[in-house]
Amino acid sequence: MEIALIPYFKPRRNLVVPNIGWGMKLHECDLLVVTSTGCAYEVEIKISRADLVKDGKKVHGHRSSKIKYLYFAIPDELVSHIEYIPARAGIIVVSDKGKCRLRRRPKVNSKYKFTAAEKYGVARLGAMRILGLKKKIKNLGG
Numbered sequence: 001m002e003i004a005l006i007p008y009f010k011p012r013r014n015l016v017v018p019n020i021g022w023g024m025k026l027h028e029c030d031l032l033v034v035t036s037t038g039c040a041y042e043v044e045i046k047i048s049r050a051d052l053v054k055d056g057k058k059v060h061g062h063r064s065s066k067i068k069y070l071y072f073a074i075p076d077e078l079v080s081h082i083e084y085i086p087a088r089a090g091i092i093v094v095s096d097k098g099k100c101r102l103r104r105r106p107k108v109n110s111k112y113k114f115t116a117a118e119k120y121g122v123a124r125l126g127a128m129r130i131l132g133l134k135k136k137i138k139n140l141g142g
Helices: 002-008 049-055 076-084 116-141
Strands: 015-020 029-034 040-045 069-075 090-094 100-104
Touching: 002 015, 002 029, 002 040, 002 090, 002 100, 015 116, 029 116, 049 076, 069 076, 076 090, 076 100
Parallel strands: 040 069, 069 090
Antiparallel strands: 015 029, 029 040, 090 100
């Protein structure tokens, strides 16, 4: 799903980094998008009904004064379970072919703008992810 979602959020224009949490004073975000204007979006990726139900029990409730919009990204088969997704969250449905469609727009949570230093921090964490992924790929190849 990440592979479908990253292009949806236009990485040529925005910072789009998976699995951010530590280093940014945020709860873990499956995908963090920081726009060119400094607004941040959190994308929570869910792949099963059980995952959706369990997510509702998280202490942080996906609330942060730094996040403007919260999205939940779900596969087509979870559309019948959107009652588990907070009403303030946008919903992106990802087809089995990797096509993303916006099913519901998110509500504004915050008007916070990331500083230049915070944007740099997100970019740094994204660059660190690349090294980790390259090491995994190298180890898979022998």
